[in-house]
Amino acid sequence: MPPVLRLIDYRVYYKTLRGYVKAVDGVNLEVEKGEILGLIGESGCGKSTLIMSLIAPKPPMKIMGGKALLGETDLTALSPGERRKILLSKLSIIPQYALDALPVIRRIKQLLVDIAKEKKMSPDQVIEKFQERIRMVGLPREVINMYPLELSGGMRQRVVIAISTMLSPDLLIADEPTSALDVTTQRQVLELLRDLRDTGIVRSLIFVTHDIASVRQIADRIAVMYAGKIVEVSGTEEIIHDPLHPYAKGLINAVPKLGINYKKKRLKGLPGQPPSLLNPPPGCRFHPRCAVATRKCMVEEPPTTRIGSRIVSCWLYSGLGDEEK
Amino acid sequence: MTGHTIKLEEVTKIFTLGILGRNKIVAVDRASFEIRTGEILSILGESGSGKSTIARMVLRLLRPSSGRILFDGRDIWRMKRWSEIKEYYRRVQGVFQDPYSSFNPRRKILDLLFDTVYNTFPEMKKNREEALKYIDETLAKVGLSIEALKDKYPHQVSGGQLQRAAIARALLPKPIFIIADEPVSMVDASTRIDILNIFIDLKEQEGVSPVVIGHDYSLAYYVSDRIIVLYRGQIVEEGAPEVLEDPLHPYTKMLKESVPMIDRKWSKKLEYSLGEITITRRRKGCIFADRCPYKKPVCEEREPPLFQVGKERVKCWLYGEK
Numbered sequence: 001m002p003p004v005l006r007l008i009d010y011r012v013y014y015k016t017l018r019g020y021v022k023a024v025d026g027v028n029l030e031v032e033k034g035e036i037l038g039l040i041g042e043s044g045c046g047k048s049t050l051i052m053s054l055i056a057p058k059p060p061m062k063i064m065g066g067k068a069l070l071g072e073t074d075l076t077a078l079s080p081g082e083r084r085k086i087l088l089s090k091l092s093i094i095p096q097y098a099l100d101a102l103p104v105i106r107r108i109k110q111l112l113v114d115i116a117k118e119k120k121m122s123p124d125q126v127i128e129k130f131q132e133r134i135r136m137v138g139l140p141r142e143v144i145n146m147y148p149l150e151l152s153g154g155m156r157q158r159v160v161i162a163i164s165t166m167l168s169p170d171l172l173i174a175d176e177p178t179s180a181l182d183v184t185t186q187r188q189v190l191e192l193l194r195d196l197r198d199t200g201i202v203r204s205l206i207f208v209t210h211d212i213a214s215v216r217q218i219a220d221r222i223a224v225m226y227a228g229k230i231v232e233v234s235g236t237e238e239i240i241h242d243p244l245h246p247y248a249k250g251l252i253n254a255v256p257k258l259g260i261n262y263k264k265k266r267l268k269g270l271p272g273q274p275p276s277l278l279n280p281p282p283g284c285r286f287h288p289r290c291a292v293a294t295r296k297c298m299v300e301e302p303p304t305t306r307i308g309s310r311i312v313s314c315w316l317y318s319g320l321g322d323e324e325k
Numbered sequence: 326m327t328g329h330t331i332k333l334e335e336v337t338k339i340f341t342l343g344i345l346g347r348n349k350i351v352a353v354d355r356a357s358f359e360i361r362t363g364e365i366l367s368i369l370g371e372s373g374s375g376k377s378t379i380a381r382m383v384l385r386l387l388r389p390s391s392g393r394i395l396f397d398g399r400d401i402w403r404m405k406r407w408s409e410i411k412e413y414y415r416r417v418q419g420v421f422q423d424p425y426s427s428f429n430p431r432r433k434i435l436d437l438l439f440d441t442v443y444n445t446f447p448e449m450k451k452n453r454e455e456a457l458k459y460i461d462e463t464l465a466k467v468g469l470s471i472e473a474l475k476d477k478y479p480h481q482v483s484g485g486q487l488q489r490a491a492i493a494r495a496l497l498p499k500p501i502f503i504i505a506d507e508p509v510s511m512v513d514a515s516t517r518i519d520i521l522n523i524f525i526d527l528k529e530q531e532g533v534s535p536v537v538i539g540h541d542y543s544l545a546y547y548v549s550d551r552i553i554v555l556y557r558g559q560i561v562e563e564g565a566p567e568v569l570e571d572p573l574h575p576y577t578k579m580l581k582e583s584v585p586m587i588d589r590k591w592s593k594k595l596e597y598s599l600g601e602i603t604i605t606r607r608r609k610g611c612i613f614a615d616r617c618p619y620k621k622p623v624c625e626e627r628e629p630p631l632f633q634v635g636k637e638r639v640k641c642w643l644y645g646e647k
Contacts, residue, residue, distance in 0.1 A: 042514075187585070213584075213587040216590065217585050251515055252587065254515045254516070254518055255514060269516045
């Protein structure tokens with residue numbers, strides 16, 4: 001089955017006075033049909049740039065090369081108008097600050113009418129689809145006549161989910177969908193996302209976060225991004241129990257498990273900081289922070305190795321599987 | 326080193342909203358507990374639990390509506406002399422969630438640290454070298470150095486580094502207690518543990534006792550000698566860190582079930598009712614009764630006291646006489 005989304009040597013830079021910031025630099029990634037793919041990394045690793053460039057690339061962001069195939073369509077070749085046409089129906093997003101994504105002083109119904117106009121659909125049709133979703137997310141029908149101001153954070157988040165999914169997109173991108181929510185609401189929203197996938201309303205989902213613990217709950221596979229590149233893609237259970245890339249190891253070990261008190265065991269975070277993407281280090285971009293880096297890592301970029309169903313870019317694994325580059 | 330305490334006695338904070346103050350929000354509801362030297366106290370609560378309000382009251386930034394806060398027996402709101410109040414501010418320092426908003430963005434970080442030193446120890450003004458040496462020693466305790474901050478403005482360093490600088494600034498006046506309100510929630514997940522380790526080192530090596538306030542279940546377990554769990558302004562459970570592994574109170578149990586954890590996958594559906602939390606509170610009975618699966622008739626009628634169960638305290642009728 002062809003993947004829902006395929007990124008091939010995808011590059012997105014920011015133009016600055018001092019040169020290009022290489023926020024996404026040669027990413028190869030596939031999102032399979034029916035899967036939830038978690039995309040994790042520290043802040044500044046390029047994950048938000050990656051997804052915003054798919055939804056709405058805006059200056060100073062510049063797509064520098066590669067392809068982003070959504071089904072048959074190459075997103076990099078679309079004009080802004082063509083891109084708007086596929087939003088909501090083929091590609092949709094739950095933005096990070098979904099709580100602020102709704103216009104505060106307009107009733108939700110008015111927003112739906114606007115969407116209908118944009119999509120050249122009848123307002124009744126859109127409202128009907130919205131009401132279908134609003135039932136799924138567990139809100140009363142009356143919400144449609146309310147102002148976003150009258151809703152609590154968790155309710156607003158669910159309204160945004162209902163709108164983002166009402167036209168059954170092929171690919172839904174959720175950018176830190178739970179970061180502003182309470183713990184109990186967080187669990188509800190995550191389970192809701194999984195239900196949307198399970199019932200086929202959303203074909204595939206990319207879940208972008210820095211919170212490994214929540215991505216673990218619902219993702220089928222996890223992609224780890226570091227300094228503009230994907231360094232590992234593995235099944236969720238595989239990567240949690242046996243991460244391959246040293247960066248993935250550090251990231252996962254830095255999250256405390258319940259039942260570890262400092263008196264029993266001192267944990268350690270990942271040393272150092274992510275590099276500047278204006279002048280990323282040569283060779284493997286992780287080598288300045290890597291405990292097992294060799295001379296080779298400092299000068300030569302590691303190849304991408306496929307080991308079974310897992311993909312890793314690290315010299316440690318070169319020769320242990322099929323090289324992709 | 327002699328022990329010091331900050332004791333909260335039935336501390337309540339009510340915020341009023343609206344023109345005539347008709348809407349009242351009880352942010353903290355008769356909280357009584359002690360902060361002691363020689364231990365790390367962790368306060369765990371979701372947003373709206375009153376944890377930041379407690380921090381601000383202990384820091385003497387906010388006056389309680391009722392109840393007393395005693396520092397070594399003296400009521401901090403009845404201190405008369407400015408020198409006494411100043412001494413309290415010096416001895417009880419705060420570290421906040423967003424380091425970028427706790428530093429003046431127009432001034433260099435080191436200059437701000439010098440200000441703190443000169444304000445607390447005016448005699449150092451004559452000896453800049455000595456002040457510099459003192460700042461460098463303090464920065465070393467948080468894993469920073471003068472070199473790393475030289476000529477830097479707050480926006481030029483990462484959130485993690487600036488939070489370290491904020492801890493260093495809190496240390497400069499030689500405090501007894503540091504009240505840290507969500508100190509790692511804006512720091513990258515990969516470096517959170519290192520910031521928490523600083524608080525542990527401060528307790529073990531410097532004799533400074535931290536109170537770490539947060540919403541992360543596993544982190545609270547990690548960085549604590551004693552834990553208080555807050556729900557809507559009330560202490561519902563208090564005890565050793567192990568209370569989080571095996572909670573007594575139904576609310577803590579619910580938290581444990583719903584928090585995503587890296588070493589556990591959610592299995593069954595949650596059995597707790599997760600209805601939206603409303604602003605209005607129950608007028609009588611247990612504050613958690615509407616969401617509690619173990620609810621008994623008494624829970625709707627009478628408010629449970631904090632029952633002593635072994636070494637723990639828990640505010641739930643399941644653990645007391647009717």
